[in-house]
Amino acid sequence: MDLSSISPTLLVASIMVSATPILLAAIGEMVVEKSGVLNLGVEGMMITGAVVGFAVAVETGSPSMGFVVAALASALLSIVFGVLTQLLLSNQVATGLGLTLAGLGLSALIGKPYEGMRSPTLPRIDIPGLSDIPFFGRVLFGHDPMVYFGLGLVLAVWAFLKFTRAGLILRATGESHDSAHALGYKVVRIRLAAIFFGGACAGLGGAYLSLVRVPQWTEGMTAGAGWIALAIVVFASWRAGRVLIGAYLFGGVTVLQLNLQAAGVQVPVALLSASPYLVTILVLVIISARGQHGAPASLGRPFHASN
Amino acid sequence: MYRRTLLASAAALAMAAPAYAQDEPVTAGFIYVGPVGDGGWTYEHDQARLAVEEHFGDQVETIYQENVPEGADAERAITQMALSGADIIFTTSFGYMDPTIAVAEKFPDVKFEHATGYKTAENVAIYSSRFYEGRAVLGTIAGAMTETNQVGYIGSFPIPEVIRGINSAYIHAKKVNPDVEFNVVWAYTWFDPAKEADAARALIENGNDVILQHTDSTAPHSAAEEAGDVVTFGQASDMSEYAPFPRVSSIIDNWAPYYIDRVQAVIDGTWESTDTWGGIDSGMVGIGEITDAVPEEVRAQATEVMESIESGEYHPFTGPLNKQDGSVWLEEGETASDEDLLGMDFYVEGMTGEIPN
Numbered sequence: 257m258d259l260s261s262i263s264p265t266l267l268v269a270s271i272m273v274s275a276t277p278i279l280l281a282a283i284g285e286m287v288v289e290k291s292g293v294l295n296l297g298v299e300g301m302m303i304t305g306a307v308v309g310f311a312v313a314v315e316t317g318s319p320s321m322g323f324v325v326a327a328l329a330s331a332l333l334s335i336v337f338g339v340l341t342q343l344l345l346s347n348q349v350a351t352g353l354g355l356t357l358a359g360l361g362l363s364a365l366i367g368k369p370y371e372g373m374r375s376p377t378l379p380r381i382d383i384p385g386l387s388d389i390p391f392f393g394r395v396l397f398g399h400d401p402m403v404y405f406g407l408g409l410v411l412a413v414w415a416f417l418k419f420t421r422a423g424l425i426l427r428a429t430g431e432s433h434d435s436a437h438a439l440g441y442k443v444v445r446i447r448l449a450a451i452f453f454g455g456a457c458a459g460l461g462g463a464y465l466s467l468v469r470v471p472q473w474t475e476g477m478t479a480g481a482g483w484i485a486l487a488i489v490v491f492a493s494w495r496a497g498r499v500l501i502g503a504y505l506f507g508g509v510t511v512l513q514l515n516l517q518a519a520g521v522q523v524p525v526a527l528l529s530a531s532p533y534l535v536t537i538l539v540l541v542i543i544s545a546r547g548q549h550g551a552p553a554s555l556g557r558p559f560h561a562s563n
Numbered sequence: 564m565y566r567r568t569l570l571a572s573a574a575a576l577a578m579a580a581p582a583y584a585q586d587e588p589v590t591a592g593f594i595y596v597g598p599v600g601d602g603g604w605t606y607e608h609d610q611a612r613l614a615v616e617e618h619f620g621d622q623v624e625t626i627y628q629e630n631v632p633e634g635a636d637a638e639r640a641i642t643q644m645a646l647s648g649a650d651i652i653f654t655t656s657f658g659y660m661d662p663t664i665a666v667a668e669k670f671p672d673v674k675f676e677h678a679t680g681y682k683t684a685e686n687v688a689i690y691s692s693r694f695y696e697g698r699a700v701l702g703t704i705a706g707a708m709t710e711t712n713q714v715g716y717i718g719s720f721p722i723p724e725v726i727r728g729i730n731s732a733y734i735h736a737k738k739v740n741p742d743v744e745f746n747v748v749w750a751y752t753w754f755d756p757a758k759e760a761d762a763a764r765a766l767i768e769n770g771n772d773v774i775l776q777h778t779d780s781t782a783p784h785s786a787a788e789e790a791g792d793v794v795t796f797g798q799a800s801d802m803s804e805y806a807p808f809p810r811v812s813s814i815i816d817n818w819a820p821y822y823i824d825r826v827q828a829v830i831d832g833t834w835e836s837t838d839t840w841g842g843i844d845s846g847m848v849g850i851g852e853i854t855d856a857v858p859e860e861v862r863a864q865a866t867e868v869m870e871s872i873e874s875g876e877y878h879p880f881t882g883p884l885n886k887q888d889g890s891v892w893l894e895e896g897e898t899a900s901d902e903d904l905l906g907m908d909f910y911v912e913g914m915t916g917e918i919p920n
Binding site: 262263266267270274277364367368371372373374377465469470471472474475476477478479480481510511514515517518519520522524525526529 | 597598599600601602630715746747748749750751752754755756757758760761762764765766768769771780781782785786788789804915916917919
């Protein structure tokens with residue numbers, strides 16, 4: 257066993273990069289679920305973000321523009337889900353799954369001309385002095401802006417839900433939409449806003465895949481990342497801080513096991529790959545055994561003012 | 564009872580008048596493990612499907628389903644395709660082996676063709692390419708191109724097909740560079756660009772400057788390009804969009820002649836369960852252009868290996884070869900039997916690491 261060829265600096269840096277797409281998608285989905293809506297279309301929104309971000313970055317030459325448009329495109333797609341489930345009261349699970357299928361098909365269609373192309377990628381921020389500090393320099397100051405944006409977003413969502421009145425209203429809507437409605441809050445409008453936010457986050461996560469992490473467009477490239485994001489929300493029992501832990505755990509296990517293999521260490525690969533899911537199930541069992549699972553009480557239930 | 568007799572006589576009529584059957588187009592179905600736009604394995608199968616359509620015109624209809632997971636869901640997908648009237652179904656991934664056999668039992672009149680497996684039945688034929696012949700050529704280039712003497716290999720699943728490729732590449736890399744070491748990373752997926760890119764990065768960060776892959780996307784090429792000085796090879800498809808560097812050559816699968824042959828056999832009614840294993844000589848395995856990034860003499864070496872395999876004078880697994888544990892596998896001058904190759908579950912001597920099971 258020779259671990260010396262693994263550089264801890266590069267390892268941690270890789271984990272941060274690999275966790276960013278699922279972190280962005282998961283934090284968005286958490287806000288959606290906090291408002292009481294279950295959107296299973298994360299995968300579809302992510303891949304739409306991936307293809308739109310890539311296409312825009314190729315056409316304009318600006319990866320930042322790619323990210324912005326990707327967020328808008330996925331948010332727009334999520335609004336379709338919002339209108340169907342919130343205004344037309346369609347079943348959230350079925351509509352969410354439909355959104356995933358639609359997103360996968362749509363992205364394949366949009367992406368056809370972009371296969372095999374290259375896009376400009378986001379450069380890493382290099383702060384002279386700071387980035388040169390051993391270990392911490394590369395880990396803390398040597399990333400592309402989206403890594404910091406993801407971390408900042410987690411902090412912002414946490415603060416928003418915990419300290420602001422708007423956050424309180426959002427949570428109230430998710431816990432009991434009837435009470436929120438009785439108090440005069442616009443349940444549907446609040447939920448649409450949350451869905452829009454979730455879509456934008458998923459789009460950013462997808463664009464991060466196609467513009468930074470891979471970086472290229474290949475059909476079906478999210479390969480289940482959206483489902484992992486959904487699992488992370490459950491794993492995190494709907495708390496922002498734990499979403500961060502979950503994303504780093506899921507991203508970390510993948511990168512770590514690949515690095516261990518590359519260094520020639522014998523690892524039970526199949527078991528390690530499955531471990532985040534096993535941990536999620538374990539967490540679910542533990543929180544349900546404690547009787548308080550942290551899921552918003554109105555999660556997935558349709559709301560109409562007439563009820 | 565009446566209805567059954569009617570059906571039976573209708574069937575007899577159809578049998579007696581084969582000319583009638585030919586008016587109906589034959590439907591050829593394809594089950595794909597990835598999306599047709601993966602730029603690799605599935606892409607090439609789909610190109611061959613399109614070639615079938617073009618060759619037969621109105622005589623043949625093709626249908627396909629992409630992104631079919633290996634395992635239980637594959638059985639459902641294949642069943643559905645058989646129910647929808649396909650006359651011949653190509654299942655194009657190793658993991659479809661048992662589902663294909665299971666569905667074939669229920670549909671004795673439908674012909675099945677399973678790629679890269681080893682189980683056959685009366686209505687199940689198998690076919691594969693001798694990719695290891697191509698890997699011998701790529702291994703030669705890899706061994707000569709590495710400066711760190713560390714060659715990374717992204718494996719998908721530890722199945723004979725993949726292990727054969729690793730061994731073949733290693734043997735030939737070692738021939739031109741006795742100090743070469745292979746580091747294998749198992750991705751446990753055929754297609755996951757993000758994971759493939761991560762695997763490539765992990766290998767690069769651990770000092771590998773040549774990456775071979777047995778996964779289907781072009782993501783490792785992107786990672787190599789980003790690193791700047793890492794060599795890669797196209798897998799299944801030419802992946803020429805990354806040429807001349809990092810992609811310096813490739814293995815190309817060419818399924819079209821085989822598919823056309825087999826569909827023709829169904830039309831003619833001469834289809835039989837067969838076991839086809841084509842190599843460089845049959846054109847099933849192609850070697851993509853070796854680019855100028857490879858020095859002249861290495862190119863000549865690689866071409867020589869390719870030509871000697873093509874002419875049949877050289878077998879990539881020729882003794883003396885020992886297994887990893889040091890026991891003798893092939894004596895001096897002995898070549899590996901197909902049976903040995905099909906069930907290969909060991910590394911050859913000199914390989915480090917263990918094959919997960």
